[in-house]
Amino acid sequence: xIEYDYRLEHDYKDSTRTYKPTYPKKxxxxxxxxxxxxxxxxxxxxxxxLGCHGSKAGVVAEPLRQKIRTLLEGNCQKLxxxxxxxxxxxxxxxxxxxxxxxxxxxxxxxQGKLISSDRFMREYKLIYDIPDNPLDRLPLLLRETQSSQxxxxxxxxxxxxxxxxxxxxxxxxxxxxxxxxxxxELSTATENERKSEQxxxxxxxxxxxxxxxxxxxxxxxxxxxxxxxxxxxxEANRSNRQKKKKGKKRESQFNxxxxxxxxxxxxxxxxxxxxxxxxxxxxxxxxxKVHLQLWKEINVRDEIGxxxxxxxxxxECLHFKHILEQECECLSSSNSIEEARFLTxxxxxxxxxxxxxxxxxGAGVDVKNFTEMLKGQLEEHKGVxxxxxxxxxxxxxxxxxxxIRRELVEELIPKFKGLDQEDEDxxxxxxxxxxxxxxxxxxxxxxxxxxxxxxxxxxxxLNINVSEVNDLYPGVVLGKAxxxxxxxxxxxxxxxxxxxxxxISDINRKKNRHSANAEYLxxxxxxxxxxEPHPYQEYSEQLGMLTGIVQRIEARINQYDHFIQQxxxxxxxxxxxxxxxxxxxxxxxxxxGQRIGQVRHADGLFQVEKIxxxxxxxxxxxxxxxxxxxxxxxxxxxxxxxxxxxxxxxRKMIALFDEVAMxxxxxxxxxxxxxxxxxxxxxxxxxxxxxxxDVARTKDLx
Amino acid sequence: MKTDExxxxxxxxxxxxxxxxxxxxxxxxxxxxHDIIDDFLSSKTNEEKx
Numbered sequence: 001x002i003e004y005d006y007r008l009e010h011d012y013k014d015s016t017r018t019y020k021p022t023y024p025k026k027x028x029x030x031x032x033x034x035x036x037x038x039x040x041x042x043x044x045x046x047x048x049x050l051g052c053h054g055s056k057a058g059v060v061a062e063p064l065r066q067k068i069r070t071l072l073e074g075n076c077q078k079l080x081x082x083x084x085x086x087x088x089x090x091x092x093x094x095x096x097x098x099x100x101x102x103x104x105x106x107x108x109x110x111q112g113k114l115i116s117s118d119r120f121m122r123e124y125k126l127i128y129d130i131p132d133n134p135l136d137r138l139p140l141l142l143r144e145t146q147s148s149q150x151x152x153x154x155x156x157x158x159x160x161x162x163x164x165x166x167x168x169x170x171x172x173x174x175x176x177x178x179x180x181x182x183x184x185e186l187s188t189a190t191e192n193e194r195k196s197e198q199x200x201x202x203x204x205x206x207x208x209x210x211x212x213x214x215x216x217x218x219x220x221x222x223x224x225x226x227x228x229x230x231x232x233x234x235e236a237n238r239s240n241r242q243k244k245k246k247g248k249k250r251e252s253q254f255n256x257x258x259x260x261x262x263x264x265x266x267x268x269x270x271x272x273x274x275x276x277x278x279x280x281x282x283x284x285x286x287x288x289k290v291h292l293q294l295w296k297e298i299n300v301r302d303e304i305g306x307x308x309x310x311x312x313x314x315x316e317c318l319h320f321k322h323i324l325e326q327e328c329e330c331l332s333s334s335n336s337i338e339e340a341r342f343l344t345x346x347x348x349x350x351x352x353x354x355x356x357x358x359x360x361x362g363a364g365v366d367v368k369n370f371t372e373m374l375k376g377q378l379e380e381h382k383g384v385x386x387x388x389x390x391x392x393x394x395x396x397x398x399x400x401x402x403x404i405r406r407e408l409v410e411e412l413i414p415k416f417k418g419l420d421q422e423d424e425d426x427x428x429x430x431x432x433x434x435x436x437x438x439x440x441x442x443x444x445x446x447x448x449x450x451x452x453x454x455x456x457x458x459x460x461x462l463n464i465n466v467s468e469v470n471d472l473y474p475g476v477v478l479g480k481a482x483x484x485x486x487x488x489x490x491x492x493x494x495x496x497x498x499x500x501x502x503x504i505s506d507i508n509r510k511k512n513r514h515s516a517n518a519e520y521l522x523x524x525x526x527x528x529x530x531x532e533p534h535p536y537q538e539y540s541e542q543l544g545m546l547t548g549i550v551q552r553i554e555a556r557i558n559q560y561d562h563f564i565q566q567x568x569x570x571x572x573x574x575x576x577x578x579x580x581x582x583x584x585x586x587x588x589x590x591x592x593g594q595r596i597g598q599v600r601h602a603d604g605l606f607q608v609e610k611i612x613x614x615x616x617x618x619x620x621x622x623x624x625x626x627x628x629x630x631x632x633x634x635x636x637x638x639x640x641x642x643x644x645x646x647x648x649x650x651r652k653m654i655a656l657f658d659e660v661a662m663x664x665x666x667x668x669x670x671x672x673x674x675x676x677x678x679x680x681x682x683x684x685x686x687x688x689x690x691x692x693x694d695v696a697r698t699k700d701l702x
Numbered sequence: 703m704k705t706d707e708x709x710x711x712x713x714x715x716x717x718x719x720x721x722x723x724x725x726x727x728x729x730x731x732x733x734x735x736h737d738i739i740d741d742f743l744s745s746k747t748n749e750e751k752x
Contacts, residue, residue, distance in 0.1 A: 151705070152729055556716070649704055649709070
């Protein structure tokens with residue numbers, strides 16, 4: 001039963017008009033209302049739809065929805081209404097109410113409790129339509145199908161998410177296989193870490209050996225080299241100092257000797273020139289003339305300067321000395337000279353008694369007179385004495401010449417030449433180190449010192465003091481263990497050390513990775529051991545399969561959603577369909593045919609097999625093909641409305657059909673029969689069909 | 703909301719594979735996700751045993 005009442009006041013500005021029900025206020029649940037225009041038929045349907053949330057988007061088609069909203073939102077009207085719907089046994093089911101002041105309609109259930117919009121939508125399905133142009137609107141019947149399809153896709157997505165979540169939970173749960181796998185991985189990582197450590201230890205040992213060998217060897221090499229260079233430096237400095245000192249002394253000797261030689265030569269020349277006149281006089285004639293000539297040709301300075309090669313002076317001196325000595329011997333042995341000597345000696349004796357008055361015995365004269373007498377006699381021998389004196393003096397001079405010459409030639413000149421030679425030798429063999437060479441030694445020392453410092457530092461790194469080098473050197477550098485390095489250069493050894501270090505660093509990085517991995521695995525293992533096992537632990541593989549199946553279903557349905565949307569909006573180019581689309585649309589057309597069920601055409605009732613929306617053909621179970629355009633409007637309306645009633649989704653339906661006047665009795669009967677069937681199956685709560693008629697009346701369709 | 707039987711049959715007909723068909727059938731019948739998963743795993747286990 002539908003019990004209703006309403007009051008609708010329209011404000012026409014110049015007047016107002018109030019509308020109230022003109023039909024019975026109690027109507028059966030399935031009813032056909034017939035009447036003239038403005039008799040309130042549509043108003044009743046609008047109010048029912050308003051109560052069923054028909055003003056909300058997506059519930060009814062847009063033009064109708066607008067009319068329903070106008071009832072609620074129009075400023076030039078006032079509306080109040082109340083509708084109560086009871087079930088077949090008269091039990092209350094729903095009630096709608098709106099007071100004039102209420103902004104919205106309140107909906108209550110059988111207990112009188114307010115029903116939310118969501119709950120109403122979950123429990124009831126409003127079908128409100130004006131079946132104009134029904135055959136062209138057949139695709140719209142698929143809107144509901146699309147909605148179900150989207151709902152199915154949504155459920156498939158939820159199922160997939162469940163599967164994925166469970167799989168994720170399984171991964172997070174205690175898994176003996178996983179634990180075993182991690183244990184194996186941990187074992188491998190630990191083993192790798194251990195092996196790396198072993199390799200590193202071996203390499204470090206080798207590195208230490210090379211470093212020790214290198215440090216000891218080159219410490220020794222550079223230490224010795226530095227010692228040598230220091231010695232060189234000291235020697236150079238000492239040598240240079242000595243040279244300087246020696247040079248000064250020699251210069252002094254040289255100068256002194258030069259002066260002595262010059263003086264001696266001068267004396268020699270003086271003697272030569274002194275004796276030459278005597279010899280010239282004495283031997284200018286006779287057998288000695290030749291010797292005298294040789295004498296005169298003598299150049300004393302040349303003879304001395306010839307380092308003794310010329311010996312004219314010597315020979316002639318010896319010659320004349322010999323001659324003079326012979327003459328002197330002859331002269332000495334003569335009486336005259338003996339007498340002269342006697343007289344001289346006497347005079348010398350008597351000179352002590354010159355003042356005495358003693359008479360000389362035998363002569364009878366005093367000393368003075370006797371002296372005068374002796375002097376007289378001595379005067380007679382004066383020439384001989386003078387000759388003897390000249391010869392003696394000449395011999396002395398010649399001796400002197402020979403002596404000085406010998407001194408010059410045999411002592412002074414050689415000594416002078418020796419000094420000169422030393423100078424020459426020193427000049428020639430000057431092993432004094434030039435300053436640039438000393439600087440080179442210094443810079444070399446600096447380089448060697450740096451190298452030595454480097455190896456001292458290297459030794460220190462090996463905890464070796466330089467004082468230990470001598471003890472270690474034989475065992476390491478000369479030992480068998482390092483024999484292979486003997487042929488290595490310093491650079492080779494450095495390269496070897498660098499190579500070892502690089503290799504150690506590389507393996508160390510690998511070891512650290514193994515360590516980090518092992519640490520991670522230990523934590524992972526601990527975490528896994530603490531976890532509880534998942535009930536689906538054994539079904540991980542099957543869950544993976546299920547996830548794959550659901551993913552495929554979801555993907556297919558999402559694809560179908562696109563297909564059906566194109567069909568609803570009539571955007572399908574049926575000449576370019578791929579097999580998937582063709583198959584899908586074939587299924588849709590069959591489904592649509594089943595949804596319509598039966599159609600009446602040309603006085604016949606046909607079971608629909610399929611409605612091909614591309615060909616606009618209805619295929620019947622008997623094999624008849626009816627073109628949609630051949631269908632009458634009423635027949636079309638009947639088919640369309642029947643289709644609208646075709647899908648029961650568990651919600652009770654409230655079906656409101658307006659303006660169905662084009663349907664004849666038979667066509668209307670098909671719709672009312674469908675409604676009746678649904679009502680009896682408790683799938684339809686209310687079914688109202690409204691059509692135009694000259695007389696206002698209602699017809700119970702139950 | 704439950705899918706009406708006609709529509710459900712339509713959807714089921716879109717899937718040829720028995721496994722997909724079965725899953726769609728259960729989805730359309732509003733089966734709980736856990737039930738669907740359990741049923742699938744049971745059927746797989748039975749298959750493997752067989």
